[in-house]
Amino acid sequence: GxxxxxxxxxxxxxxxxxxxxxxxxxxxxxxxxWYKQDPGEGPVLLIALYKAGELTxxxxxxxxxxxxxxxxxxxxxxxxxxxxxIYFCAGLPSGNTPLVFGKGTRLSVIA
Amino acid sequence: DAGVIQSPRHEVxxxxxxxxxxxxxxxxxxxxFWYRQTMMRGLELLIYFNNNVPIDDSGMxxxxxxxxxxxxxxxxxxxQPSEPRDSAVYFCASSWTSGSEQYFGPGTRLTVT
Numbered sequence: 001g002x003x004x005x006x007x008x009x010x011x012x013x014x015x016x017x018x019x020x021x022x023x024x025x026x027x028x029x030x031x032x033x034w035y036k037q038d039p040g041e042g043p044v045l046l047i048a049l050y051k052a053g054e055l056t057x058x059x060x061x062x063x064x065x066x067x068x069x070x071x072x073x074x075x076x077x078x079x080x081x082x083x084x085x086i087y088f089c090a091g092l093p094s095g096n097t098p099l100v101f102g103k104g105t106r107l108s109v110i111a
Numbered sequence: 112d113a114g115v116i117q118s119p120r121h122e123v124x125x126x127x128x129x130x131x132x133x134x135x136x137x138x139x140x141x142x143x144f145w146y147r148q149t150m151m152r153g154l155e156l157l158i159y160f161n162n163n164v165p166i167d168d169s170g171m172x173x174x175x176x177x178x179x180x181x182x183x184x185x186x187x188x189x190x191q192p193s194e195p196r197d198s199a200v201y202f203c204a205s206s207w208t209s210g211s212e213q214y215f216g217p218g219t220r221l222t223v224t
Contacts, residue, residue: 042218
């Protein structure tokens, strides 16, 4: 089946630093999504990308849909302690098939 | 607006007991998904429904697991009998169609002793 390779697996950063994570695949996706999971909660949708090349921001978050439709990245600027959590990328293949999820990037922010 | 509702939030049970997890999807959503999350295996899709009909249950680990969706506003995931290796967080998610963004519930943390 289709797989997403998400990296890095985990990150430890200082408060105030910028963060970058990405997802790649050998398959094409029509939509890319980024979710965040806080400890003890379910994943929450952060950003949705619908067109190849699209760059979208949501506050300190910026995400891009790769031009080849096989990759996406998420940047977080000026990290703060509440950014701690697991970030998942997810891709929607063609047709009416469900999301494919990456394995997540666990972010820790050191104050 | 109410999001996806799951109950219970926490369940502790003994090996061999039956466990039933419940989910109420977002009103108007036509697709419902059950996931299991563990440290070792990450987020795994167990089964999903379109318009209350099970479409793909290939992720259900064993015959001990079963899921139903008797109507558009309710679904259950049942484990009978439960085993310690079933300990995990179980999430329900819903979406407009199976090929659109999913919205997750808060999860049920299951511990089987």
